[in-house]
Amino acid sequence: MSTQTFDHPFFARFWTVLSAHESGAMKKMRKENLAGLTGRVLEVGAGTGTNFAFYPDTVTEVVALEPETRLAPHAAQATASAPVPVTVIESTIETMPAVEPFDAVVCSLVLCSVADPDGVLRQLNSVLMPGGELRYFEHIAQPGWRGQLQKVADATIWPRLAGNCHTHRETERAIAGAGFSIQTARHEATFPAWVPLPVQEVALGRALKGA
Numbered sequence: 001m002s003t004q005t006f007d008h009p010f011f012a013r014f015w016t017v018l019s020a021h022e023s024g025a026m027k028k029m030r031k032e033n034l035a036g037l038t039g040r041v042l043e044v045g046a047g048t049g050t051n052f053a054f055y056p057d058t059v060t061e062v063v064a065l066e067p068e069t070r071l072a073p074h075a076a077q078a079t080a081s082a083p084v085p086v087t088v089i090e091s092t093i094e095t096m097p098a099v100e101p102f103d104a105v106v107c108s109l110v111l112c113s114v115a116d117p118d119g120v121l122r123q124l125n126s127v128l129m130p131g132g133e134l135r136y137f138e139h140i141a142q143p144g145w146r147g148q149l150q151k152v153a154d155a156t157i158w159p160r161l162a163g164n165c166h167t168h169r170e171t172e173r174a175i176a177g178a179g180f181s182i183q184t185a186r187h188e189a190t191f192p193a194w195v196p197l198p199v200q201e202v203a204l205g206r207a208l209k210g211a
Helices: 009-020 024-034 072-081 117-126 144-155 171-177
Strands: 039-044 059-065 086-089 102-108 128-139 180-189 201-209
Touching (some): 024 128, 039 117, 072 086, 117 128, 171 201
Parallel strands (some): 039 102, 059 086, 102 128
Antiparallel strands (some): 128 201, 180 201
């Protein structure tokens, strides 16, 4: 099976700048989302490698997938300052080379951009060891006027500008539907409530592979 990659020049430039200037609050959420991980970890959609610095030393190996050809080199550079061994592979999860099962999977701001989130989540479940866990940090659908804004954004310009990001997705419902058991979950605002952007709130949580 050959791997699949993407080339979104505008999004790649935008994300490279944005990830280099993340707020302290975003960095804190990334660190909290990775806390307590052990063993071999698969990270899906590594971007520029923003997570790498926050992996605890109880992790023995990270295999990081990044299909965006303009972001993967940045992720590869970020491995040099990671406290744990990280290997970057230019591939989607759907076309990932065969590997041994993982102890955990990490998804950070990526399930909004995959074409088939339900299928991807089932595949993530399948590559985990029994009792393995999913750590997620994702944009989610919101109610009210922002939810309506999300729907309009998703149906028009947002996915084309933001690397296929779809903001109005019931991600936690999809996680449960793929056979995971959500153990902990919380929602955090990334912008003030009045900011008219579709990506204001994120969900952070830990889910276990189903039997």
